[in-house]
Amino acid sequence: MIRPDLNLLVTLDVLLEEGSVTxxxxxxxxxxxxxxxxxARLRRVTGDPLLVRAGRGLVPTPRAVELRDRVRALVQEAEAVLRPAGRLxxxxxxxxxxxxxxxxxxxxxxPALVAEVGREAPGVRLRFLRRTRKDIASLREGAVDLETGVVEDALPPxxxxxxxxxDRFVGVVRDEHPLSTGEVTAARYASSRHVHVSRRGLTEGLVDGALRATGHEREVVTVVDGFGAALALxxxxxxxxxxxxxxxxDLRRGMCSFELPFRAPEVTVSLMxxxxxxxxxxxxxxxxxVIDVSSS
Incomplete structure (x- = not known):
């Protein structure tokens, strides 16, 4: 199939508007x-004279009159497509x-993001999903516009x-917990019963490696897949x-938080x-x- 020369649309649009070859x-x-x-090319591809002599000027044929508005709309749409995006x-x-x-x-x-977006763009709706696994397919397919998380491996181009x-890790207990009072040592921390967060159900993570450097190991008795569940327990x-x-x-409000008695692991949260x-x-x-809200 021979593709039509779309440049002829611009030529036809100008010819029909001017009614003059010159x-x-x-x-x-x-x-x-x-x-x-x-x-002449336009006449061949359309099978119509389009513009014919009338005295000293040219007048459009019925086919040309029929095409005029359609051609104008097509050219304007093409110009809009190829034009840089306008001011937001x-x-x-x-x-x-x-x-x-x-x-x-x-x-x-x-809450801060919803308030900020609502003030500037009241017609914008935000849809939040929980990140349950590492999956870039949703970004590629357009199911997700933005994602936050820890980038552990190199991202694809x-x-x-x-x-x-x-962010750094801290310990959290209820107010009546023994660790809520007194100095929290590595030995006291390790001797307590722990809930560990792992999406994959693992019983060890960054904290265990850092604690092991002090010569202690903690007892993980419960594994959950999110921070909210861990804090609720x-x-x-x-x-x-x-x-x-x-x-x-915000999830830790009303609880006792303490610095870890060893070098606390740190993670960098990124926007993708x-x-x-x-x-x-x-x-x-x-x-x-998102960047403004996260840095405030």
């Missing part, structure tokens, strides 16, 4: 002979963004990221939860998105809002 040629920076050849109007922006984050992110940063903040029992400090600030959205003005605006 004036159309001047607008398109073409010589009269080149413009005449273009009109937040007041009229209507769009739904899906953000996926690890447990505790919405509780800690969601089509996924971009920016660090949001560095610690709030209602004598279990010790060890969680990221900043990520869980797919490269196809990198230049999108609305997406860039939302990324900036």
């Amino acid at each position: 004036r159309a040629g001047e607008r398109l920076a073409l010589s009269p002979s080149a413009m005449s050849r273009a009109l 109007d937040l007041a009229t922006l209507e769009r739904t963004f899906t953000l996926r984050g690890s447990d505790g992110f919405v509780e800690r940063f969601g 089509d996924v971009l990221s920016e660090p949001l903040f560095t 610690a709030r209602a029992s004598d279990l010790v939860a060890t969680v990221p400090e900043r990520h869980t600030a 998105w797919h490269v196809r959205l990198d230049a999108d003005p609305a997406h860039r605006w939302l990324r900036d809002r």
Whole structure:
């Protein structure tokens, strides 16, 4: 199948608007002979004379009149497609963004983000999902617009990221727990019963490696898949939860938090998105809002 020369649409649009080969040629920076050849090509592909002589001028045929508005609309649409994106109007922006984050992110940063977005772009809707596994397919497929989490391995070239903040682990117990009073030593910490957070159900993590360097090991008696669940158990029992400090600030309210009696592991939480959205003005605006809220 031979593809049509879409440049002829622009030529036809100008010809129909000017009704003159000479004036159309001047607008398109073409010589009269080149413009005449273009009109001849248009006549061949449409099977219609399009413009015919009437005295000293040219008049459109019924087919040309029929095509005029359609051609104009097609050219304008093409120009809009090929034009750089216009200035983002937040007041009229209507769009739904899906953000996926690890447990505790919405509780800690969601309220401020929703308030900030609502003030600037009241027509924007935020949809929050919990990050239950490492999966870039959702970013690639467009099911998720932004994702927050710890980047442990190198990301593929089509996924971009920016660090949001560095978080360190702290111990958390209920107010009546023995560790809520007195100095928390590595021995006291290790001798308590612990709840461990692991999406994969593992019984050890970064904290265990850091504690083992002091010559102690903790007793993990419960494993859960999120910080919220770990803190809920610690709030209602004598279990010790060890969680990221900043990520869980709101979840830890009313509980006793303490610095770990050994070098606390740190993790860097990053914002991730797919490269196809990198230049999108609305997406860039939302990324900036997430960065602002997370750094405040």
